[in-house]
Amino acid sequence: MTTPRPIDEQRARLRSTLTAASRLLLCLDFDGTLAPIVDDPDEAAPTPENEAALATLASEPTVSTAIVSGRALADVRSRIEGPKTYAGNHGLELARRGSVAVHPIARKRVSRLETVYETLETVLAPVPNCRLENKRLTGTVHVRAVPSSARPVVRRHTQAIVDRLGGGALEVSTGKRIFEIGPSIPWGKGNAVALIAADMPPETVPIYIGDDVTDESAFRTVEHDGIGIRVGGDEPSAASCRIDSPTEVAAVLDWLGSVGVDLLERDVTRSNAVDGSSLDGGRL
Numbered sequence: 001m002t003t004p005r006p007i008d009e010q011r012a013r014l015r016s017t018l019t020a021a022s023r024l025l026l027c028l029d030f031d032g033t034l035a036p037i038v039d040d041p042d043e044a045a046p047t048p049e050n051e052a053a054l055a056t057l058a059s060e061p062t063v064s065t066a067i068v069s070g071r072a073l074a075d076v077r078s079r080i081e082g083p084k085t086y087a088g089n090h091g092l093e094l095a096r097r098g099s100v101a102v103h104p105i106a107r108k109r110v111s112r113l114e115t116v117y118e119t120l121e122t123v124l125a126p127v128p129n130c131r132l133e134n135k136r137l138t139g140t141v142h143v144r145a146v147p148s149s150a151r152p153v154v155r156r157h158t159q160a161i162v163d164r165l166g167g168g169a170l171e172v173s174t175g176k177r178i179f180e181i182g183p184s185i186p187w188g189k190g191n192a193v194a195l196i197a198a199d200m201p202p203e204t205v206p207i208y209i210g211d212d213v214t215d216e217s218a219f220r221t222v223e224h225d226g227i228g229i230r231v232g233g234d235e236p237s238a239a240s241c242r243i244d245s246p247t248e249v250a251a252v253l254d255w256l257g258s259v260g261v262d263l264l265e266r267d268v269t270r271s272n273a274v275d276g277s278s279l280d281g282g283r284l
């Protein structure tokens with residue numbers, strides 16, 4: 001983990017990475033990246049700018065796009081259109097090449113998770129504004145609108161119930177004002193991104209943009225050959241670049257759709273002769 005650098009400081013590397021490739025795989029997180037964070041998870045929606053810029057990129061022949069979300073697959077698919085590939089439930093379900101794959105161990109643990117979920121519904125019912133999101137393969141306890149004094153209680157109850165009923169097969173992790181309950185298996189967004197990248201032709205550069213802790217494994221996956229872009233502050237991250245907000249995501253997508261796709265078309269042998277100053281074509 002290092003301190004991600006503002007993307008404007010990394011533009012020469014971004015340009016040379018794209019120039020050395022012939023295709024781009026662009027993977028995007030949803031909440032906090034394409035969609036600003038809001039109190040009610042049902043109300044989350046991509047900004048119109050992000051939606052339009054993603055649609056443009058998704059229509060580019062040299063670009064493959066994918067959404068990689070903690071939401072259930074069907075849910076995130078209903079919120080943003082364009083990409084051919086979607087991963088839901090932090091990579092436990094993956095829609096690509098016309099079919100949907102579900103992690104087999106996660107599938108086996110659905111009934112145990114359902115028991116935990118039903119118990120939590122009862123136990124947490126008295127907590128003001130606490131809400132549960134049933135994503136079948138995982139579940140989310142939302143505490144964003146819960147009074148801050150009550151959040152530790154929610155956390156304790158959640159952990160205790162998962163310990164008691166999960167039988168070691170389930171675990172609790174944290175996200176932005178949420179507690180996530182899922183199967184205790186070493187699988188996450190990074191594994192899903194690796195599978196998606198394996199479908200790509202040679203000379204494809206991966207870029208991943210995300211904002212939360214579960215995006216870190218995806219940053220680790222892409223940073224081998226490509227670039228991770230974290231949406232947020234300068235906290236340590238496996239991503240090498242950062243931008244401040246979903247508003248800036250649109251600027252990155254616009255740049256990739258204009259300057260970026262042109263760079264992909266440059267002959268690799270010319271890339272060594274290219275310097276950043278001769279490639280200005282927009283902010284970044």
Ligand SMILES: O=P(O)(O)OC[C@H]1O[C@H](O[C@H]2O[C@H](CO)[C@@H](O)[C@H](O)[C@H]2O)[C@H](O)[C@@H](O)[C@@H]1O
Nearest residue numbers: 030031037038039041044069070144176177178
């Ligand atoms: O991987 P993501 O696509 O970023 O999904 C992560 C979680 O996002 C959602 O929760 C977050 O966004 C909500 C709406 O802005 C916000 O109210 C909540 O506090 C955030 O944690 C989603 O509801 C979860 O299921 C996802 O796991």
